[in-house]
Amino acid sequence: MSLDIKKIRDDFPELARSVHGKPLIYLDNGASTLKCRPVIESLNKHYSEDAANIHRGVHFLSEQGTIEFEKSRTTVQAFINAKNTHEVIFTKGTTDSINLVANCFAEAFLNEGDEILLTTLEHHSNIVPWQIAAKKKGAKVVEVPINDQGEILIEEYKKLLGPKTKMVATNHISNSLGTINPIKEMIALAHEVGAKFLVDAAQSVAHAKIDVQDLDCDFLAFSSHKIFGPTGVGVLYGKEELLNEMPPYQGGGDMIDQVSFEETTYNDLPHKFEAGTPHIAGVIALKAALDYVSSIGIKEIEQYEHDLLTYATEKLSKIEGLRIVGTAKNKASVISFVIDGAHPHDIGTLLDRQGIAVRTGHHCTQPLMKRMNVPATARASFCFYNTKEEVDALVAGIEKTKEFL
Numbered sequence: 001m002s003l004d005i006k007k008i009r010d011d012f013p014e015l016a017r018s019v020h021g022k023p024l025i026y027l028d029n030g031a032s033t034l035k036c037r038p039v040i041e042s043l044n045k046h047y048s049e050d051a052a053n054i055h056r057g058v059h060f061l062s063e064q065g066t067i068e069f070e071k072s073r074t075t076v077q078a079f080i081n082a083k084n085t086h087e088v089i090f091t092k093g094t095t096d097s098i099n100l101v102a103n104c105f106a107e108a109f110l111n112e113g114d115e116i117l118l119t120t121l122e123h124h125s126n127i128v129p130w131q132i133a134a135k136k137k138g139a140k141v142v143e144v145p146i147n148d149q150g151e152i153l154i155e156e157y158k159k160l161l162g163p164k165t166k167m168v169a170t171n172h173i174s175n176s177l178g179t180i181n182p183i184k185e186m187i188a189l190a191h192e193v194g195a196k197f198l199v200d201a202a203q204s205v206a207h208a209k210i211d212v213q214d215l216d217c218d219f220l221a222f223s224s225h226k227i228f229g230p231t232g233v234g235v236l237y238g239k240e241e242l243l244n245e246m247p248p249y250q251g252g253g254d255m256i257d258q259v260s261f262e263e264t265t266y267n268d269l270p271h272k273f274e275a276g277t278p279h280i281a282g283v284i285a286l287k288a289a290l291d292y293v294s295s296i297g298i299k300e301i302e303q304y305e306h307d308l309l310t311y312a313t314e315k316l317s318k319i320e321g322l323r324i325v326g327t328a329k330n331k332a333s334v335i336s337f338v339i340d341g342a343h344p345h346d347i348g349t350l351l352d353r354q355g356i357a358v359r360t361g362h363h364c365t366q367p368l369m370k371r372m373n374v375p376a377t378a379r380a381s382f383c384f385y386n387t388k389e390e391v392d393a394l395v396a397g398i399e400k401t402k403e404f405l
């Protein structure tokens, strides 16, 4: 089934706006996706009709809000195929989810001399929390290398796995290069040595099917704002038995069972990890985002974006002096590039003047930039509301930028 792109584009009001007098061409979906009408309407409805705190009051609005909030958890559970709703924890975003795991997993399971394996492809959010945890526990962070195309070297990974490995954490899709990592195979290999596995799904949740039971991952993290939902909301999936063994992340309201000055006991999952008033409106609107994606179909999205990537790769490859950084065989719709004699920031600024939004810089992946021998790149990250006409406009925009520079 092909997508009705015109109808889909109408669902994203921001696509109708102009920037610097030019129609907006939004190719920065890796940083954050635009918001669809159901999400905007959900936020509007919550703040104009339903706003109240949840899990606390016996009054109508509080009870109603609690029901809507918990419906969102059930939607997330179904979306990622978690076994139980209480394995879905709401957080502030991917970064928050990974920090939670690094902190609490380390507290429960890490000892001196243990190893945490991370790949060169990681976002800083999936490096620094592990470095902090490792430092506290006397454990070690070990880097799994990649090849020049930006693919994980599986044979090296196998060699690095061993009895000391307690955790492997990697992204499903690299934000900087678009590499789709073979996470199912990597998870099975990690489990063979008794290590646990965290999947950073920040870049994949809106672009690829995620089934946590099929993957058999131990933890998975994503952000709502990268799947058309509000900022300030994220999800952590964790296997029940592991979450139960881990201590709480933060103390506060909602995460307790009984509090006294002598001793405090904690609430059951998922509340044990959800201290304080959450982003209620945001969590409820995430349901609208996931329902929207499901109504289009993740398989259809994958196919459309794959075709768009093929088209864009072909077109950009023909531009003289342009080099694509990251050429993995299995890639998602992200193209990072550099141009001879042009700084990525200048490319980004000049494209912006033409209404084209791309991201430039190190994309919070400094070790990866070093490995690829570039200080920075310009990155176009596509989504199912982008079109081949927009790719053509990007190509024309780059040609114009080159002339200017």
Ligand code: C6P
Residues within 6 Å of the ligand: 030, 031, 032, 093, 094, 095, 096, 123, 125, 126, 171, 173, 174, 175, 176, 200, 202, 203, 223, 359, 363, 364
């Ligand atoms: N990448 C990008 O432009 P937060 O900020 O918590 O929502 O997501 C952090 C994060 C973690 N892992 C990966 C793979 C990511 O891509 C990101 C966010 C954005 O590439 C902003 S740096």
